[in-house]
Amino acid sequence: xxxxxxxxxxxxxxxxTATEHRLANGLRVVLSEDHLTPVAAVCLWYDVGSxxxxxxxxxxxxxxxxxxxxxxxxxxxxxxxxxxxxxxGSLNGTTSFERTNYFETMPTHQLELALWLEADRMGSLLDxxxxxxxxxxxxxxxxxxxxxxxxxxxxxxxxxxxxxxxPEGHPYHHTPIGSMADLDAATLEDARAFFRTYYAPNxxxxxxxxxxxxxxxxxxxxKYFGSIPSHDGKQxxxxxTLPGIIGEERRELVxxxxxxxxxxxxxxxxxxxxxxxxxADLALTVLGSGxxxxxxxxxxxxxxxxxxxxxGLLRLAGAxxxxxxxxxxSGGAEVAQIEAxxxxxxxxxxxEGPTAEEMERAQxxxxxxxxxxxxxxxxxxxxxxxxxxxxxxxxxxxTAVGRVLDVTAEEVRAAAEASLRPDNRAVLVYxxxxxxxxxxxxxxxxxxxxxxxxxAK
Amino acid sequence: MEFHPQPTPGTARPWAFPEPERGALPNGLTVLRCHxxxxxxxxxxxxxxxxxxxxxxxxDGVATIMSRAxxxxxxxxxxxxxxxELERCGATxxxxxxxxxxxxxxxxxxxxxxKALGLVAEALRxxxxxxxxxxxxxxxxLDEIPHERANPSRRAAKQLSKELFPADARMSRPRLxxxxxxxxxxxAAVRAFFEAHVRPSTATAVVVGDxxxxxxxxxxxxxxGDWSGDAGQPRPVPPITADDTGRVVIVDRPxxxxxxxLIGRIGADRHERVWPAQVLGTYCLGGTLTSxxxxxxxxxxxxxxxVRAFAQVLRSSGPDSxxxxxxxxxxxVDTESTGPALDDLWKVLRTLAAEGxxxxxxxxxxxxxxxxxxxxxxxxxxxxxxxxxxxEQHLPxxxxxxxxxRLAETGTVEATAAVVNAFPVDRLVTVLVGDxxxxxxxxxxLGIGEVSVVPG
Numbered sequence: 001x002x003x004x005x006x007x008x009x010x011x012x013x014x015x016x017t018a019t020e021h022r023l024a025n026g027l028r029v030v031l032s033e034d035h036l037t038p039v040a041a042v043c044l045w046y047d048v049g050s051x052x053x054x055x056x057x058x059x060x061x062x063x064x065x066x067x068x069x070x071x072x073x074x075x076x077x078x079x080x081x082x083x084x085x086x087x088x089g090s091l092n093g094t095t096s097f098e099r100t101n102y103f104e105t106m107p108t109h110q111l112e113l114a115l116w117l118e119a120d121r122m123g124s125l126l127d128x129x130x131x132x133x134x135x136x137x138x139x140x141x142x143x144x145x146x147x148x149x150x151x152x153x154x155x156x157x158x159x160x161x162x163x164x165x166x167p168e169g170h171p172y173h174h175t176p177i178g179s180m181a182d183l184d185a186a187t188l189e190d191a192r193a194f195f196r197t198y199y200a201p202n203x204x205x206x207x208x209x210x211x212x213x214x215x216x217x218x219x220x221x222x223k224y225f226g227s228i229p230s231h232d233g234k235q236x237x238x239x240x241t242l243p244g245i246i247g248e249e250r251r252e253l254v255x256x257x258x259x260x261x262x263x264x265x266x267x268x269x270x271x272x273x274x275x276x277x278x279x280a281d282l283a284l285t286v287l288g289s290g291x292x293x294x295x296x297x298x299x300x301x302x303x304x305x306x307x308x309x310x311x312g313l314l315r316l317a318g319a320x321x322x323x324x325x326x327x328x329x330s331g332g333a334e335v336a337q338i339e340a341x342x343x344x345x346x347x348x349x350x351x352e353g354p355t356a357e358e359m360e361r362a363q364x365x366x367x368x369x370x371x372x373x374x375x376x377x378x379x380x381x382x383x384x385x386x387x388x389x390x391x392x393x394x395x396x397x398x399t400a401v402g403r404v405l406d407v408t409a410e411e412v413r414a415a416a417e418a419s420l421r422p423d424n425r426a427v428l429v430y431x432x433x434x435x436x437x438x439x440x441x442x443x444x445x446x447x448x449x450x451x452x453x454x455x456a457k
Numbered sequence: 458m459e460f461h462p463q464p465t466p467g468t469a470r471p472w473a474f475p476e477p478e479r480g481a482l483p484n485g486l487t488v489l490r491c492h493x494x495x496x497x498x499x500x501x502x503x504x505x506x507x508x509x510x511x512x513x514x515x516x517d518g519v520a521t522i523m524s525r526a527x528x529x530x531x532x533x534x535x536x537x538x539x540x541x542e543l544e545r546c547g548a549t550x551x552x553x554x555x556x557x558x559x560x561x562x563x564x565x566x567x568x569x570x571x572k573a574l575g576l577v578a579e580a581l582r583x584x585x586x587x588x589x590x591x592x593x594x595x596x597x598x599l600d601e602i603p604h605e606r607a608n609p610s611r612r613a614a615k616q617l618s619k620e621l622f623p624a625d626a627r628m629s630r631p632r633l634x635x636x637x638x639x640x641x642x643x644x645a646a647v648r649a650f651f652e653a654h655v656r657p658s659t660a661t662a663v664v665v666g667d668x669x670x671x672x673x674x675x676x677x678x679x680x681x682g683d684w685s686g687d688a689g690q691p692r693p694v695p696p697i698t699a700d701d702t703g704r705v706v707i708v709d710r711p712x713x714x715x716x717x718x719l720i721g722r723i724g725a726d727r728h729e730r731v732w733p734a735q736v737l738g739t740y741c742l743g744g745t746l747t748s749x750x751x752x753x754x755x756x757x758x759x760x761x762x763x764v765r766a767f768a769q770v771l772r773s774s775g776p777d778s779x780x781x782x783x784x785x786x787x788x789x790v791d792t793e794s795t796g797p798a799l800d801d802l803w804k805v806l807r808t809l810a811a812e813g814x815x816x817x818x819x820x821x822x823x824x825x826x827x828x829x830x831x832x833x834x835x836x837x838x839x840x841x842x843x844x845x846x847x848x849e850q851h852l853p854x855x856x857x858x859x860x861x862x863r864l865a866e867t868g869t870v871e872a873t874a875a876v877v878n879a880f881p882v883d884r885l886v887t888v889l890v891g892d893x894x895x896x897x898x899x900x901x902x903l904g905i906g907e908v909s910v911v912p913g
Contacts (some may be wrong), residue, residue, distance in 0.1 A: 036495040038470035039831050074460055074622035078756060081747045086821040088828010105832045109467035116464050125459035139759025143715070147762045147789050151715040153607045180629065211470070220464075227459035258604035291528070292540035304593060330600045357545065364547030368566055372495050376835050429913065 016374065016398045018207075018384055021218060026202025029221055030384045030394045032209040034377060036394055040210035041105045042114040043120075043381035045389045047205075048198035049098040049235045050178070051171035051318060059178015060186055062095035063141050064194050068102065069093070070133035073124025080117055085310040087113055095176045098318055099389055105378045108211040112220050115208075122204070125195055133189045145177050153258045157428055161266040164250045164426035166357075171238045172319045203228040205388040210377035236317050240319030242268070244418070250426040255433055260307070260328050261365035262430040263342070267323040270421050272315035273391045277409045279415035284323050285362035286312040286354045286412070287345065287420075292361065294345050305333035305342060317390040325418065335429050346420045353413025362412075363405050370401040472831040473859040476664070477844055482682045485658030489844055489854065490673060491665045496837040499567050499666030501574065502845035503581070505559040507654035508629050508772070511692065515648055517627070518634020520554035522594050523586075523647045523655075527552050527561065529594065530585035539576065541609035546573040555632060556772040557849045559655075564838055567667050571676055581660075581842045584651065591644040598639050605633075609710070609717035609789065609890045612913070616708050617719050617785070628697065628771065656686030663850045666837040696779025697771060701884040703906035709893040710913045716795040718764070720802075721785035724879050726773040727850055728780065731875050733863040735784075737770060738876025740822045740879030741814050742766045742805075743786055746769045749805050752784065760798040764788030767878070773850040780850070784879045792892055796899025799887070804904055806882050813873040822872070827861050856911040 021029040050061050071077050083090045087110040094104040104114040149155040159175050166172040206225070208217050246268050270276035287293045288311025299306035312324040327338055354362070373379040374397075385396040477489040482913075512519050528543070528550055530536040543550055548565035561581075565573040611791045615631055622629035634642075664673065664680055681887045701722035725731045743750040743766025766786045773780030790798040834840050847856050883906075889896060893910045902906050 034495075037831050037835055039835065069667075073458075074463070076746050081745070082464075082821065085745060085747065085825045088824055088832075089831075090829055095779075106832050107469060107472075107831060109469045110828075111467075112464040113466065116461065119458075120460075125694055136756065136759045140755055140762060143789070143791055144762040146715045146791060150631065151713060151717075151789065153604070169625055224461060229458070240907060257607075260600070261606040290540070290544050292537065292544050297537055300597070301593065304596060307597055307604075328600075328604070330596065357541070361541060361544040363567070364566075365544055368547035368564070370500060370550075371566055373837075375496060375498060 015110050018394050018398060019214065020394060023201065023222060023226055025226065025228055026200075027225050027228075028205045028388060029218065030205065030207040031212065031214045031217060032207070032380060032384060033212055033214060034209065035132050035211050037377070038108045038211050038298045039102065039105060039106050039377055040111040040208060040212050041377035042111070042118060043103040043207045043209075043378070043385050045205045045385035046100045047203045047389050048100055049096050050174065051240065052095050052198065052235070053174070053178075056182060057186060057190060058174045058182040059141070059176070059195055060182070060190060061100055062176045063137060063176065063183060063186055064191055065093045065095045066137040066141055067129060067133060067191055069124065070137065071128035073122040073127040074120050075117060075128070077386060080121070083113060083117060089114065097172050097176060097316060101382065101385065103378060103382065109207070111212065111217070115220050115224050118206070119228065122199060122225065123228040125199065126192055128270065129188070129191060129195070131188050131306070134191060137184060138186065142183055145180065145183070149177060150235055154430060156246055156264060157264055157430075160252060160254070161264060161426055161428050164252060164428070165246075165266045165268065166242070166319065170242070170319070172238050172316065172408060197233045197235065199302055200231050200234070201225060201228050203231070203234055205385045207381040207384040207388070207394070209381040209384065212397070234351070237318060242320055244268070244270075244320070247423060249422050251429070252385060252427070253429045255431045258430050258432050261335055261432065262329065263325070263327045263334070263338050264428040264430070265325040265425045267325070267419055267425045269313070269321040269323050271413075272317045272321055275317065275403065275407065275411070277321055278404050279411040280321070280323065280419060281313050281366065281404070282354070282359070282362045282407055282412045283349070283420065284313050284415040285347060285365055287357045287416075288312055288325065289362070290365060294349065295342065298341055298345055299327060299338060304330060305338050305341070306330050306450040333424040343422065348418065350413065350420060352419035353416075354409050356409065359409050359412065363370060366404045367401055370404070374398075474641055474830065474834060474861065475840055476858065477854050478851065479854060482657070482677060484682060484685055485688070486684070487661040487782050487848075488677060489661065489663045489848070490668070491663075491840060491844065491852055492668045493665055493668055493837050493840060496666045497567055498564055498837060499570050500652045500836075500838040500841035501563040501577070502663040502841045503561040503577070504661045504845050504848050505561065505649070505655050506659035507554070507559045509554060509556050509632060511654050511693065512627070512650070513646070515638055516642060517630055517638040518644050519642050519650045520596065521633045522558060522598060522639070523650050524552035524554045524559045524561070525594050526586055526591060526647055527584050529585055529590040531579045532583035532585065533780055534581060536585075536590050537586070539580070540558055540878040543573060543576055543812045546576075548573040550577065553669065554577065556628060558848075560845060567671065567736050568798055569703055570671060572899035574676060576681045578684055581655070581681070582684040585642050586648050586651070588644040591642070595639055595642050598633065599636060601723065602636055602639075609713070609715070610719070610787070612708055613717045613787070613888045616890075616911070617721050617886060620706055620886050620888065621701065621721065622706075623698060623700075626695070626698070656689050657679060657681070657684050658686060659689045661845070663841045663844045663848070664842070665841040683748070687859070690759040694772070694774050694778060695702060697723060697781040701886055703883045705889065705906050705908040707889040707893045707897055707900070707908065707910045708888065708890040708913050710890055710911055711894065713792060713890070713892045715789045715791055716809075716889050717789045718799070718896055719785060719787045719888045720885050721783055722884055723771070723781040724768065724887060726780040727852055727856070728776045728778070733860060734867045734871040734875035735879055736826065737819065737822050737864060737867050738814065738872040739766050739768055739784070740826060740878060741818045741872065742876050744822070745825075748807065749758065750802065753801050754788075754790070754798055755807055758794070758798070758801065760790045760801075761788050764802070766880070770850055775851045785833045786880070790892055792895050795889065795891060795896040796903065799905065800903055803903065807882055809873070810877045810882070814869050814876070816869050819869040819872050823865055823867070826864050830861060
């Protein structure tokens with residue numbers, strides 16, 4: 001039976017509210033009403049990602065995500081895509097270390113169709129799963145890997161740095177795309193077992209956001225999902241806990257066909273969901289985000305040794321997060337020279353902390369990013385699922401920006417001092433292979449012709 | 458589980474593409490505004506009538522360097538200060554030069570619009586164009602070029618432009634310039650381009666978002682209203698022509714694990730009556746994973762992660778003005794499957810020409826293209842971008858709103874004719890970025906045009 005909570009806007013939530021419910025089979029449901037536009041977003045997070053994969057089967061969670069679009073009990077072949085798009089909706093699925101999500105954004109009057117489709121595959125995927133779709137999607141995913149990682153310069157940097165940052169055997173040592181050998185080795189029976197283990201209503205959170213009637217929506221959810229049996233076959237992921245500091249610098253030099261030298265590094269940072277992680281986010285923003293960051297000012301504007309320099313944050317809940325440094329060199333600049341400058345800036349920041357103005361800028365940037373994310377029904381639905389699955393409380397999504405604004409400059413300094421140090425990073429250096437004998441008759445590259453989005457899924 | 462029949466849809470709530478309010482400031486700047494309740498991040502798009510065509514001979518890339526230099530300091534702020542002040546507003550500012558002109562795009566929380574718009578106005582009114590900053594931007598641009606050349610899809614796009622357009626046309630050359638031309642750009646050239654082509658009387662600002670409590674007239678008057686300039690002269694626009702003789706160019710990348718495909722020509726733009734039918738037919742050919750191309754190449758054969766067909770307006774300034782859109786098919790396939798994938802692709806095109814689209818396909822496409830509009834235009838930025846595209850292409854402000862009605866009225870026969878005309882099998886230029894030693898022979902055997910190989 002659905003159980004409701006009242007919808008009262010919390011302080012700092014920008015007036016957004018969400019209610020939580022749970023079906024008898026364990027499916028958690030989060031609803032959020034917003035009638036500004038006649039659209040509704042459906043988002044379903046399964047609490048399974050590449051961290052649940054076992055040795056020899058990397059990439060299985062993502063390959064399986066593809067199979068979820070190949071039909072189910074009442075949906076033929078590509079029917080899931082055809083029906084949603086034919087109803088004026090958009091859809092996709094993605095797989096990360098920690099979860100797999102599926103989402104549809106629909107015109108309001110087609111919401112029930114999306115719920116029916118998600119329930120059909122949650123309850124009856126195995127009725128349709130066959131060898132033919134397995135073989136086909138294996139090839140598609142291998143081409144996805146080639147397109148996004150193997151056939152682009154620096155394409156495997158993420159994979160290499162992840163492997164350097166988390167030890168062999170750690171659940172986050174490999175990335176969701178998996179290896180070609182493991183993709184080749186996966187069998188139909190692996191896929192079936194994966195579904196039986198992880199795809200259950202009690203291992204998922206469903207959020208519906210937008211122009212909805214909550215009572216009617218809950219009734220539909222009960223009707224379509226309510227009879228799907230729960231089960232407890234799931235194995236918890238291997239423990240991802242690691243010491244707060246790596247304790248040494250790990251380093252890999254890659255000589256490859258890349259257009260310029262590059263310095264990349266991953267710093268071990270606090271787990272997502274903690275105040276310390278928000279503080280680290282602000283530190284990385286001051287240091288390496290945007291055109292007024294310390295690294296941009298130092299390397300791109302003043303030293304002119306880099307064409308681009310910045311920090312990113314990979315937030316992770318079940319293992320230490322990673323702070324991601326990416327510097328592409330300018331002209332003949334040497335990596336050692338850049339590395340010394342980066343270390344100098346990080347050390348200065350760890351000693352002095354951000355200025356008041358830098359704090360204001362970083363908080364304003366992160367606030368706008370949150371407004372962007374919560375400003376669409378699909379973005380809000382995804383965040384509600386994220387906080388429900390990873391932290392047990394969807395309401396935290398609506399107050400996240402308040403927590404970022406609450407962090408002090410001293411906490412930001414302390415976060416940098418604790419984590420942004422040479423003995424807490426994996427370093428990846430790219431050195432281009434010497435140009436061979438090719439008579440370079442070519443002229444400059446084109447900048448803006450990438451005319452359209454990549455393919456779905 | 459208990460199965461239930463597929464539900465039937467409820468009643469659609471009406472939705473229409475927002476109608477902007479059009480006006481002008483005393484300095485001649487055209488302003489389009491659009492209130493979107495709930496959109497806390499306001500989007501401002503400014504279109505400057507400074508097309509690439511206007512770049513002086515031998516200075517390709519000056520429009521790009523100028524647009525980037527707009528945010529590198531003013532009479533009141535140094536480059537570092539300007540970037541810092543903008544980011545303090547929680548704003549992002551991008552400027553981008555393309556064939557039709559320059560677009561300056563600001564996104565900022567509504568609460569800080571006033572300050573951010575003040576900074577943008579300052580950049581347009583009194584950019585510093587300091588020599589040392591221009592030098593840095595030129596160096597930075599030179600550094601970017603090898604990265605673009607290394608990227609297979611950008612390399613393919615560059616080659617296709619070179620193949621399609623006459624050598625003396627600006628469109629045949631890289632939008633952002635070549636090493637040779639960028640190297641020649643200095644502060645004087647940037648300022649000269651700015652003075653010749655940037656003025657309020659030929660610019661348009663589009664402001665979209667939740668404008669509750671914002672006195673936009675007062676705000677515009679004290680920001681963009683303070684920008685001045687003369688009237689400017691209308692510039693002749695040369696018609697776009699292209700050589701679409703069917704042929705194949707392989708850009709050699711020894712050892713590449715995939716081949717990047719870009720197959721294109723030029724065709725109708727939004728001013729032509731056929732546009733809605735072309736949109737519909739192109740969607741049926743390659744708009745999504747269940748369109749004809751991916752149904753075979755991806756979902757049956759597994760040759761690719763996805764292949765898309767699309768039409769993208771290059772430049773367009775009115776009916777019969779010689780504007781055009783790039784019509785293209787793009788994607789990547791594993792090296793070994795290159796020959797078979799192209800063979801299948803041509804079979805899909807031939808079958809389409811021989812048998813046409815089905816009514817069911819046309820119906821699904823209409824439902825999708827019309828139905829996704831409220832989703833697509835949920836954010837202020839997406840509405841502002843479309844309104845600015847209309848301005849840039851000299852289309853009426855209600856163009857997009859009417860497009861949906863025209864799509865719904867387009868029949869299967871018209872959509873078929875449009876897509877078959879758009880992608881005739883013997884008038885397509887195919888660029889393949891891949892390993893020539895492996896793909897050249899299989900591609901030659903297909904007989905889809907003369908094959909040549911150029912270095913990567």
